[in-house]
Amino acid sequence: MKFAVLERNGFTEVSAHGRLNMISAPMLKAEVSRAIELGHRRIVLNLGETEFMDSSGLGALVGCLKAARQAGGDLRIANVREQVQMVLKLTSMDRILTPYGDVEDAYRNA
Amino acid sequence: MMSIHAIRIVAALTVVMGLIYITWRWTASLNWDAWWIALPLVAAETYSLIDVALFSLTIWRMSNREVAPTAPQGLTVDVFITTYNEDPELVLETTRAALAIRYPHTTWVLDDGARPEMRAAAERLGAGYVSRGSEWQGKPRHAKAGNLNNALHETQGEFVLILDADQIPRPEILDQTLGYFNNRRVAFVQTPQWFGNVPENDPLGSQAPLFYGPIQQGKDGWNAAFFCGSNAVLRREALMQLGLAGYVEDTERRVSRALTAGRRVLRTARRRPEARDPNVAALLARVEAALAEGSRRLDSGDSFGDATYFVQADVDAAVRTLVARDLEAASADAAALRAELAEFEDEALGDDPAELDAAVDRLVARDLSPLGALESVRALLDAVSVERLHEAQPIMPLSTISVTEDMSTSMRLHASGWRSVYHHEILAVGLAPEDLPSMLTQRLRWAQGTVQVMLRENPLNMRGLSWPQRLMYFATMWSYLSGFAAVVYFAGPLAYLLFGVLPVHALSTAFFERFVPFMVLNQILFVLVAQGAKTWRGQQYSLALFPTWIRACTSAAANVWFGRPLGFAVTPKSRGERRRALPLVWPQAILAVLLIVGCVTGVIRWGFGLSQGLGTVVNIVWAIFDVVLLSVLVGAARYQGYEPRAVADKEEV
Numbered sequence: 001m002k003f004a005v006l007e008r009n010g011f012t013e014v015s016a017h018g019r020l021n022m023i024s025a026p027m028l029k030a031e032v033s034r035a036i037e038l039g040h041r042r043i044v045l046n047l048g049e050t051e052f053m054d055s056s057g058l059g060a061l062v063g064c065l066k067a068a069r070q071a072g073g074d075l076r077i078a079n080v081r082e083q084v085q086m087v088l089k090l091t092s093m094d095r096i097l098t099p100y101g102d103v104e105d106a107y108r109n110a
Numbered sequence: 111m112m113s114i115h116a117i118r119i120v121a122a123l124t125v126v127m128g129l130i131y132i133t134w135r136w137t138a139s140l141n142w143d144a145w146w147i148a149l150p151l152v153a154a155e156t157y158s159l160i161d162v163a164l165f166s167l168t169i170w171r172m173s174n175r176e177v178a179p180t181a182p183q184g185l186t187v188d189v190f191i192t193t194y195n196e197d198p199e200l201v202l203e204t205t206r207a208a209l210a211i212r213y214p215h216t217t218w219v220l221d222d223g224a225r226p227e228m229r230a231a232a233e234r235l236g237a238g239y240v241s242r243g244s245e246w247q248g249k250p251r252h253a254k255a256g257n258l259n260n261a262l263h264e265t266q267g268e269f270v271l272i273l274d275a276d277q278i279p280r281p282e283i284l285d286q287t288l289g290y291f292n293n294r295r296v297a298f299v300q301t302p303q304w305f306g307n308v309p310e311n312d313p314l315g316s317q318a319p320l321f322y323g324p325i326q327q328g329k330d331g332w333n334a335a336f337f338c339g340s341n342a343v344l345r346r347e348a349l350m351q352l353g354l355a356g357y358v359e360d361t362e363r364r365v366s367r368a369l370t371a372g373r374r375v376l377r378t379a380r381r382r383p384e385a386r387d388p389n390v391a392a393l394l395a396r397v398e399a400a401l402a403e404g405s406r407r408l409d410s411g412d413s414f415g416d417a418t419y420f421v422q423a424d425v426d427a428a429v430r431t432l433v434a435r436d437l438e439a440a441s442a443d444a445a446a447l448r449a450e451l452a453e454f455e456d457e458a459l460g461d462d463p464a465e466l467d468a469a470v471d472r473l474v475a476r477d478l479s480p481l482g483a484l485e486s487v488r489a490l491l492d493a494v495s496v497e498r499l500h501e502a503q504p505i506m507p508l509s510t511i512s513v514t515e516d517m518s519t520s521m522r523l524h525a526s527g528w529r530s531v532y533h534h535e536i537l538a539v540g541l542a543p544e545d546l547p548s549m550l551t552q553r554l555r556w557a558q559g560t561v562q563v564m565l566r567e568n569p570l571n572m573r574g575l576s577w578p579q580r581l582m583y584f585a586t587m588w589s590y591l592s593g594f595a596a597v598v599y600f601a602g603p604l605a606y607l608l609f610g611v612l613p614v615h616a617l618s619t620a621f622f623e624r625f626v627p628f629m630v631l632n633q634i635l636f637v638l639v640a641q642g643a644k645t646w647r648g649q650q651y652s653l654a655l656f657p658t659w660i661r662a663c664t665s666a667a668a669n670v671w672f673g674r675p676l677g678f679a680v681t682p683k684s685r686g687e688r689r690r691a692l693p694l695v696w697p698q699a700i701l702a703v704l705l706i707v708g709c710v711t712g713v714i715r716w717g718f719g720l721s722q723g724l725g726t727v728v729n730i731v732w733a734i735f736d737v738v739l740l741s742v743l744v745g746a747a748r749y750q751g752y753e754p755r756a757v758a759d760k761e762e763v
Contacts (some may be wrong), residue, residue, distance in 0.1 A: 022266045022346060051205055055350030056266075059505045062357060065415065066497040074419050092349060092358045096496055098413040109416075 003031045005040075011107050012040035017049040020057035028057070032064040032075070041073025044106040047099075048079035058093050065097065076106040113638060114172065120635045121166035127628040128159045136623050139614045147598075147605045148613040154595035162591070164585035167578070169324050169639050171331035174482055178533060181291030187215040187284060187343075188267035189238075192257055193275040194222040198231055200541075201275045204583040205237050208273060210482060213284035218265060219554060222257045240264050242502075249502040254339070255515035259506050262349065270349075274340040276541040277303070287343045290531045297348035297528035298520065300326065301341045301535060305542035307752040312644070313745040314549040315651040316542030319643035326532040334582035335532035337520035340540070348509035348528050352519065355526065357505050361496050367412050369405045369421070373398060393428050400424035415496050422495070511566045514559025518567065521583055525574035544751040546691045546743075550658055553651075557590045557662030558669075565670040572683045592652050594660030601703050602655075603733040607712030610721045617724050650742040657697045691747035702740045 001024035002017040012035055016028060035043060047053075047062070061077065068075040078100040080088065088094040100106040132155060140148045189208045193201045201219060208217045219232040224241040232239045240261045241252070252259070258272065269288065273279060287299040308314075329335050337344070342659060376398045385391050404421035408414065461614035483640040498504040509518035520530065543549040567584035569575060614621060668674040692699065709730050716726040 022268065022350075026266070055347050055354055058354055059350055062354075062504045069419075069447075069495065069497050074415075076415075091354045093354060096358055096361060096414050098416050106291065 001027055003028070005031070005035055008044075008052055008103070011042040011044050013044050013046050013103055015046040015049060019052040020047075020050050020060065021052065021054045022056035025056040025060035027102060028060045029063050029067075031070045033067055036067055036071045036073070040073055041068065043068055043073065043075045044077050044100075044103050046103050047077055047081065047084055050084060051081060053084045053087055055087075055091065058087065058091060061093070061097065073078075076100060078103045078106050113641075117169060117172075117635070117638050119133050120631060120638055124628065124635050125159075125163050125166050126633040127624075127631055128162055130226040131624040131628045132156055132159050132622070135614075139621065141611075141613055141615050144605070144611045144613055147601065147611060150598045151602055151613045154598035155259040157591065157595045161585075161588060162635075164581060164588060165325075166635070168328035168332075168585055170328065172324060172327040173330035173532065174327070175330075175531070176531060176534075178286045179292055181213060181285045181288035182292065185213075185288055185291070186267055187213065187269045187271060187288070188265045189215050189217045189260075189271045189273065189279075190258065190261055191218065191256055191273050191275060192220045192222070192340075193228070193740055194254075194257075196275040198225070198228050201228065202231055202235065204273060204275055204278055205711040206230060207280075209235060209237060210281055211271075211279055211284055212281045213288065215271070215284060216265070216267060218261060220252075220257050220261045222251075238265075242409055246502040247706055249500070250510075251502075252506070252510040253513060253515070253517075255506070255508040255510045256502070258508050258515075259503060259510075261354075262346065262507050263503060263505075268346055269343055270344045270346060272340055273538060274540060277340050278306075278540070279341075280536075283341075284343070286535060287531075290533070291343075291345060293529065295529045296345065296531055297338050297523045297533040298342050298344040299533050300335055300337055301533050301537045302326075303338060303341055304536045304539055306539040307541050307544065307754075309752060311745070313646050313742075313749040314543060314546065315647040315742070315746075316549070317644075319647065320640060320645045320648055323534065323643055324639045324641070327534060330530070330532035330580045331530055332576075332578040332582050334524060334579040335520075335530040336586070337516045337523070337725055339514070339516035341538045341589055342516075348523055349519075350505070351506035352509075352522055352526065353505040356509075356522075357498065361414055361498060365418055365496070366405075366408065369401050369408075369690070372401050378400070393431065395426045397425055400428070400646045418496050432641045512515070512562040513555055514557045514563065517560060517583075518563045518584070521563065521567065521569060521572065521575070524579050526573050527574065545749065546746045547694055549746070550655070550694055553655060554658050554662055558666045560587055560590050561663050561666035562670055562676075563587070565667060589652070590659055591663065594661065595657040596653040596656035596659070598601060599653065600705070600736050603736065604704055604708050606721070606725055606729040607708035607715075610715060612725055613763050617728055647742065650739050653736075653739050654698060654742050657695075670741065691743075695743050695747065698740050698743055702737055705740075709733050 001020060004015045004017075006013040006015070014035060015034060018024065020028060032043065032045075042052075043064075045061070061075075065075045067085075077097050079102060080099045085094075085099060089098070090098060132152075135152050135155060140152060142148065189211060191201060191204050191208055201221075205217060207220055211217075216238060217236075218238040218240050219228065221228045221232075221239060221241045229239045242257070242260050246256070246260070250256070262270070269291065271279070271284060271287075281478075283301070287301065290296050290299045303318070304322070305316050308316045326335055376394055379385060380391070380394050380398075385394060400421050403424075404417050407417040407420065479618070492499065505597055508515050509522055512518045524530065564584075564587040569580045569587070572580065575583070602613060605613065665674070667675055669676050712721065712726045712733075713729055715721045716723060
């Protein structure tokens, strides 16, 4: 799994390329923690290149959300693919995290 | 299997005869003059008949998985050895055996005692070591479930083999179990728990050949095999899904309640004289509006993440404005409140929704000032957020609602559609308690945990479970109520032998022709099902330990309903200091004496013509049977622990 961090207008975009599963979940957590330590507070996770996610991956999302909130910021997800959309729905995780259509939409309302 | 048909016929006959008997008992036999014993006795008999019916259902379609499917190559497996305070040598012996498991895997020692020497020793052997991190400080630890959940977050294997510290695995344990996971819906494979330090006559009733045999095979037949905490392989994905579902459910419940509770606190605050200040009033109104908006957003389908973020940001802004106004005495007020609220958060936000309600009531009753009200709303929102701050981990894969996390976890797995397997082959050998006090502690814990689960998540109305699955869980829970029935079965003969009181009208042909066939069939069923396994010890203990079972029920009920602590103790694995046994089994000792006195009294009363011969004989037989049941405790109390040499000698002969 590969990550890219991009400073955008008013938020930070973290893109995750590859499969987010039990192996790569800790990497995502580490990546987001690093971004938070560097002072990024409002984070959008761009999942456009994340072709697969399992429950450990979803667990990592919750971990990242917790880290961002505790730093006084937030974590949002955007640009999810079909499989990820499905697991979000299956686990009801979409009731916690809104999957935004586009990275730009994530912080539009706040 | 030729015998499954025989078993079914006998099972069906037993239940039919039982129904005939119990119907007659309720409708035609009760001695209302002695209702105080007649009613409890017929209730106890009804209890036992239900037990028999559930047992019959259990063994109706016993699974027969003789050969395990071949384990596919390339799976990733973590082997977890859970320890708390066991002797490091014992843990290391298990660790060595775990490292020697043939299928490629990673071995981890999960040390809840966080002992540096344990870490050093485990790492010397080449095993991994996990203990809890700083995130657990000041948070509920959830005993073994917490230990496992912590390790699940530290590791990455697709499958997890869980072993208690004393369960020495055989090298083929993974080869014999992983194949079942070819079925992608299988969440776990349980294998038997068998103890190597138990003599032939098993004085403490440690082996459970009926449970790790026909009962688990029967449950397996209904896709309801139980996960029993050790010697089981679990699929990480299934556990993580369970953790996620629990997180979402808990977060939704908490956030919704916090929004409502916050508005209640505010409404009370607005009635205070200080709230007449226009600035304060405006602020209070604004926060109340924010909370209302939060609820509205949730109702209109917003996610909990977004809604809570909005509310928190808005309330924060409101509080900042208020503080900026530099109100007189405000900061002192707020500091005092924060101290109170810290305590509130700690104690109030456990798993129980009723506790949250009670805590909010206390907050409201505290007559908060307006600033205090804002602070308390913030505290509520902080504590009840999407971060699950009252727990060390937001995602908790293993259930934490009970001290027997295993049963609760498997019930939830079944309820979310996962399948399970019971593989009937001994693949690990453990150590059983070697003295009566340790054994009693262990049985009490199992029973408490089971009753806790029954009271917290009643399987009978658990969505997602099939009816047979519900009944399989209920059957085990039901069996732990036997303590109450046992008391009645002990009191029955005493009532007649000491006082001449008979709970039935008469010991007539009508009684015997209904009772005897039921009883005989019941025993035949038992023998058929046990298939040579020694089940007598289990039968003795299920009645002889009635004080333990009753205490388990009352303490678990007090815990679930009134939040009282269970008095939980870790089962000692090594023989500790020998405690005296008699203080632990005095109710049984008194009963045995009473029963013997009863027999003598019964004969004397008969001699004086105060009672009839048949009644006396029947009740003496009954009393002797009771004493024989209780006698198991004599051997248990005198048991000096396992002597391996005795077995070795016997094998040589």
